[in-house]
Amino acid sequence: MTARSTGSTAAASPALEFDEFDRRGKLVTLGWEGAQHLSQTGLVEVLPAGRDTWRLIPSGAVGSVRVEGLSVRVLPAASLGLTQLFFLLDHAADDAFLPSAVQARDDDELWVSVAESLAQLAHAALAPGLLRGYRRVDEALTTVRGRIRLGDQIRRRPGMTIPLEVSYSEFTPDIAENRILRTAAHRLQFLPDLPDGTRRRLAMVDARLADATLIPQGAPIPTWTPSRLNARFQDVLALADRIVRRISVEVEDGHASSAAFVTEMPALFERFIESELTAALHGHGGRLLQNPVVDLSSGTETDIGHSDATDGTDTGTASPGRHVSTSGRHRAPAAEGENISVRTGLVYEVDGDPVTTFVATYPTDRRARAAEHYRLLAACTALGVDRAYLVYPAQRRDDAPQPRRIVHTDISIVEYPVDLSEGPAASRRAIVELAQQARTLAATPAARHRTEGRRHAR
Structure with missing residues (x-):
């Protein structure tokens, strides 16, 4: 856990906390400019409710925003603390946090935890000298x-x-690594409610890197490449780079007029599942395909008396009311646009043969998951497999996987909860166990559901 500064802190800003799925919202008094800026962050919807009064409703993202002395926090519904949230951010494309970069208790305040972690990592990296x-x-x-x-x-x-x-x-010293580190320290030191000791250490980092150019807000972030020369800076750079990319701090008259950290939980969860399953299933002839589109229809039924024979012979001999085909049960569609396609999720195949499919969904209520069951049923039919997995964040610690057999079929859809609140190690173990179930299915091909004329389009 990150050591806490013993310095005094400024008076804490008033704070409003929301669950990410809260649709009732709360009333708040805020000026027009502050309401407009809060709306632009995308964290909450800001609806007028009277003179300088606004109703704030979470918009589907999570994070923390400060504006005009008001702190607005939207917390994940999956019982996540900061440690687990930053663990999921480690899987975010192009802006991941190293899991070791931010250390915090689950009840810690986000801004203080990030600022304290950066200050400690930066001082440790800079102790032997500047990077040039x-x-x-x-x-x-x-x-x-x-x-x-x-x-x-x-x-x-x-x-x-x-x-x-x-x-x-x-x-x-005016290189990408130092520019990123200085910019992160410079922005964070103006946040309100920081311990005085943390603020001083951030200011010291800013001063130590004074020869590095600050990156303006919204400007492109320079790239850096891990190497032997910057090895001691890599942990702090991983955090600083993500702070500069994801945390917005606007400074006026030496104070932060606003600060925002906003992220989308469904996208984070889906990328986490995809990343961990890919690592667990690739190799040994198997691979994980990312949402291949499969044709659900193998053709269209033909009309009575239709003949494809070139000699004029009519092959349609069925009685009225029946349909026949010149080539088996179906014929190929005349045009590609006539196909009925289905998105199949993460498809696990071995030696080119599909075994099962996974769909990660973030909404945790059973009604929201119903639509995914229909999608998985269609995917299983198109792929020719008899088992699929619906992976979602657990709501209770005793949640366990539950197979659901679809009536009049031999297809089962397994609801597979992952308890993110138990921490990174337990979450990864749950995905490893899920991957092992898929490998077991691959080892028993006779148990797979097969459909005639299956076509697996990549």
């Missing part, structure tokens, strides 16, 4: 340094010998 590197510099000089850019010289200064357009490499 080579950076290309293009500028005009009166003397030759590096190489002359002849094309630019002729285009910009035709007929002139000085100044010269040159390019050279400079060994400097």
Whole structure:
């Protein structure tokens, strides 16, 4: 757990907390500009309810926003604390948090936890000294340094010998790693309600990296590549990079006028399931396909008396009211647009043969999961498998997997809850056990449901 600063803190901002699925909302008094800024974060819907009075309703995201001294928090419905939330963020595409980067108790305040973690990691990384590197510099000089850019010289200064357009490499602390770290520390130090000790350590990091250029809000984030040279900075850079990308802090007159951290829980959960299942199932002839589209129809029934024979012979001999086909039960659709396709989820196949499919869904109530059952039934029919898994966050600690046999079929859909509140290790174990069930299915192909004329389109 991150050590707590013993310094004093400013008076805590008033806070409103919501469950992410709360649709009743709460009333709050807020100025027009503050309400507009809060609405732009996407964390809550801001609906007018009177003079300077607004009703705040969660919009489906989770996170924390501060504006005009008001703190608004939308908490995950899956009983997640900060540790588990940042663990899921480790699987977010392009903006993941290392699971070791933010350490916090489940009842800790998000801003304090992130700021304290960054301060501690930054001081540990900077203790041996600054990180420096080579950076290309293009500028005009009166003397030759590096190489002359002849094309630019002729285009910009035709007929002139000085100044010269040159390019050279400079060994400097103004590199991507230091720019990202300084920007994260600079933004966080202006947050309200931080312990004084944490704020001072962040200001020291900012000052230590004064030769690195701050990244403006909304500007592209420079890229950095893990290497032997920046090994001691990698943990703090993983956190700083995500802070700069995902946490918005606007500073006015030396104070944070607003701060926002907003993320989508359904997308995080789906990426977590996909990432862990991919790691557990790839190899040994098996692979996990990402939502391949499969044709649910193998063709259309033909009308009475229809003949495809080129010699004019009518092959339709059925009595009125019946349909016949010139080639078995069905014929291929005339055009691709006539196909009935179904999204199949994460399909596990071995040696090119589908075994089962998984669908990760974040809504936890049974009514919301019903639609996914219909989708999985169609997917099983199209793939020709007899088992599918509906993976969702558990609501209670005693939730257990529950197979549901579909009547008049040999297809079973297994509701598979994952208890995220037990922590990263337990969540990963649950996915490993799920992958083992899929491997067991692959080892017993005779038990699979088969359909005539199955076509597995990738």
